[in-house]
Amino acid sequence: MFLGRQVGHAAEAAWWAWLGVWPIALVLSAITVAVVCFPEGRALGPGWRRVCVVVVAIGVALSLTSALWPVEYASADISLDHPLQVAGASAATTLWSAVAHPFYAACQVLWVVAVATRWRVSDPVVRRQLSVLVGATGLCAAALLVGLVTRGSPLPGLLLVPVVPLAAGWAIERISLVRVIEAEQSAGRLDGLTPRENEVLQLMAQGLSNAAICERLHLSVKTVEPAISSTFVKLGLPSGAENNRRVLAVAEYLRTSTPSGSGASTPPMTRAPGR
Known part of the structure; x- marks a missing residue:
């Protein structure tokens, strides 16, 4: 344009x-x-x-x-x-x-x-991720207000609009859940998880919320939340803040599904069998 x-x-x-x-x-x-x-x-x-x-x-x-x-x-x-x-x-x-x-x-x-x-x-x-987007949207909004007040035109704000999708893409690429928790350390194995629990854990590793997991798997909250809770129990994660337990659970998934010696590479997100 x-x-x-x-x-x-x-x-x-x-x-x-x-x-x-x-x-x-x-x-x-x-x-x-x-x-x-x-x-x-x-x-x-x-x-x-x-x-x-x-x-x-x-x-x-x-x-x-x-x-x-x-x-x-x-x-x-x-x-x-x-x-x-x-x-x-x-x-x-x-x-x-x-x-x-x-x-x-x-x-x-x-x-x-x-x-x-x-x-x-x-x-x-x-x-x-949202904090990056807040910075971009705040910058655009400030420029738009300045343009409207000083020039009677939204042009300054519109010129900065492309910054928003660029910031969003950068946030998704650089601040994903996988990247944040790859350095986490935890113990245990995933062998005891059912196919459904493993599938839910894979989606957690992609950063999906409970509601998003329900939508992706076409399941109700009453089905997904017990699967998440049982996954926490089987991994021996202590009770506490839900977000902290999710990070620890996904850290364990990454630790056990990353091939030895592969460094910090992101594991492939494959669908578990038996769905």
């Missing part, structure tokens, strides 16, 4: 400039959905799923409006004529002024709220 703007300015290419403007709302709504679903790839509940639907619907409507009329050319500092000459530009501009910039600000506020909500129900490893 930003390439399109630059080419449009330099070469006075109307279509390039148009391409650099109209997808903004759609991209912002897509990033908002990604933040809401980070890092498990799913929303926390029906309420958040409805929020995602509304955000995408508004984003599509705004992008379609921007594609048909030059409603965002002024804030993007584009002086070229819009390549499409469609009637109703005045009404479209009025609608845009009332909805677009508040929508941009609302999306970035949603980023912070979504991360804070997931933080409350996450384990320590996911919280470390």
Whole structure:
């Protein structure tokens, strides 16, 4: 998009400039959905799923409006004529002024709220991932507010939007549960686990929460939670904080499933037989 703007300015290419403007709302709504679903790839509940639907619907409507009329050319500092000459530009501009910039600000506020909500129900490893996302979303939100207050334009915040998916990808790659607990030391063997318990433990090693494990295996909470509890007991893990027991359990899984001499390589996550 930003390439399109630059080419449009330099070469006075109307279509390039148009391409650099109209997808903004759609991209912002897509990033908002990604933040809401980070890092498990799913929303926390029906309420958040409805929020995602509304955000995408508004984003599509705004992008379609921007594609048909030059409603965002002024804030993007584009002086070229819009390549499409469609009637109703005045009404479209009025609608845009009332909805677009508040929508941009609302999306970035949603980023912070979504991360804070997931933080409350996450384990320590996911919280470390979320802390990276908090920094990125906070930076974008601050830039957007500064731009709106000082220039009347969301451009500074929009320019920093790509930082959010980059931060999310880095957090997933560099701060996964496997990487955090590979250095943990514990004792015991996994031989006594049932196929179901071993399968649940493998999913725990991927960083999935109890709810996510239920969804992945198409099982109820009443089936998954006893399997997790029995796994803790069989591994001889002391009672205490649930998150600490999960880390110790997965550390044991990694210790016993990593081939000798392989160092800190991540074990393959294969599905256990007998499901």
